Amino acid sequence: SKSGGRSMVHFFTPDMDERAQKRLQLESHLRRAIERDELSLCFQPRVQARSAALVGVEALLRWRSDELGPVSPSEFIPIAEESGQIVDIGAWVIAQACAQQAAWRDQGLGTVPVSINVSALQLRDGMLTGVLRDAMAAHGVLPSSIEIEITESTLMDAAEQSLTQLRALKSLGVQLSIDDFGTGYSSLNYLNRFPIDKLKIDRSFVHDMLDDPTDLAIVRAIVGLGHTLGLRVVAEGVESVEEAALLQAAHCDELQGYLFGRPMPPEDIPDWIRQVAP
Numbered sequence: 096s097k098s099g100g101r102s103m104v105h106f107f108t109p110d111m112d113e114r115a116q117k118r119l120q121l122e123s124h125l126r127r128a129i130e131r132d133e134l135s136l137c138f139q140p141r142v143q144a145r146s147a148a149l150v151g152v153e154a155l156l157r158w159r160s161d162e163l164g165p166v167s168p169s170e171f172i173p174i175a176e177e178s179g180q181i182v183d184i185g186a187w188v189i190a191q192a193c194a195q196q197a198a199w200r201d202q203g204l205g206t207v208p209v210s211i212n213v214s215a216l217q218l219r220d221g222m223l224t225g226v227l228r229d230a231m232a233a234h235g236v237l238p239s240s241i242e243i244e245i246t247e248s249t250l251m252d253a254a255e256q257s258l259t260q261l262r263a264l265k266s267l268g269v270q271l272s273i274d275d276f277g278t279g280y281s282s283l284n285y286l287n288r289f290p291i292d293k294l295k296i297d298r299s300f301v302h303d304m305l306d307d308p309t310d311l312a313i314v315r316a317i318v319g320l321g322h323t324l325g326l327r328v329v330a331e332g333v334e335s336v337e338e339a340a341l342l343q344a345a346h347c348d349e350l351q352g353y354l355f356g357r358p359m360p361p362e363d364i365p366d367w368i369r370q371v372a373p
């Protein structure tokens with residue numbers, strides 16, 4: 096909590112002590128996850144809103160710890176970010192995503208564009224551009240077939256600094272998208288200056304839009320804003336046919352969510368593509 100001193104009164108409860116222990120446990124196990132081969136990537140399809148044709152896949156990190164079993168990204172990514180481990184893990188994700196795209200290509204699937212999530216710490220540590228350039232070169236990956244997703248809050252936290260990092264990334268020729276858009280209070284001034292290609296509407300708006308007119312209005316406003324700035328707009332978390340229809344009517348460009356496909360292991364992607372191909 097950001098409420099300052101008062102919250103400290105509640106800090107040292109047995110409950111918090113347990114949570115702190117769990118956190119330390121996760122952090123120490125995570126430290127060995129790469130060398131023990133416990134990390135993997137799942138891939139979730141993203142489709143064209145008009146035709147439902149495949150646009151690309153998003154790489155989503157999975158951790159199955161030998162001792163702890165599967166741990167969800169919402170649990171371990173924040174820990175990896177706070178401990179700094181996300182820099183090494185993120186480099187592993189980038190290399191693995193590029194290797195997987197090359198493997199699909201070698202299986203005759205053609206080029207499947209891949210989106211990769213990148214954390215604030217990776218963006219700021221200065222190695223990201225080099226790591227990405229090397230991984231693409233090592234696997235013969237076309238930069239235009241890689242998309243980097245950065246959350247809106249990450250970018251706006253240090254907007255001036257982010258601008259420099261984004262330009263360096265963009266100079267590689269990759270696509271850039273702002274993730275969880277609508278939750279991070281973007282300055283429109285920066286939005287216009289960032290060298291970005293896409294906005295990804297946060298799934299909380301998509302989830303509530305059928306029942307809540309405010310959320311529907313926000314979704315439409317984001318699509319309008321994105322198109323005015325010359326950006327493509329993606330909706331994530333699309334779970335129902337009704338949501339897909341509403342997003343299509345709102346001129347959203349791309350859709351992602353359980354309705355079209357869950358995150359799946361890479362070996363399932365070829366079958367998924369064959370099923371949806373006309």
Ligand code: C2E
Nearest residue numbers: 155156168169172188212213214332333334352353354358
């Ligand atoms: P995200 O980037 O917003 O990814 C989308 C999340 O929504 C994924 O959760 C995905 O499984 C889930 N999702 C997709 N479609 C639907 C749907 O229709 N309904 C619902 N309810 N959920 C849906 P996941 O895989 O648990 O990842 C959670 C978050 O962890 C990601 O959110 C991202 O912020 C982070 N993350 C995952 N992989 C990486 C990574 O390699 N690097 C970094 N830095 N962060 C990652």
Ligand code: CA
Nearest residue numbers: 153212244274
């Ligand atoms: Ca994402």
Ligand code: CA
Nearest residue numbers: 274275297331
């Ligand atoms: Ca998101």
Ligand code: CA
Nearest residue numbers: 303307309310
């Ligand atoms: Ca709401």
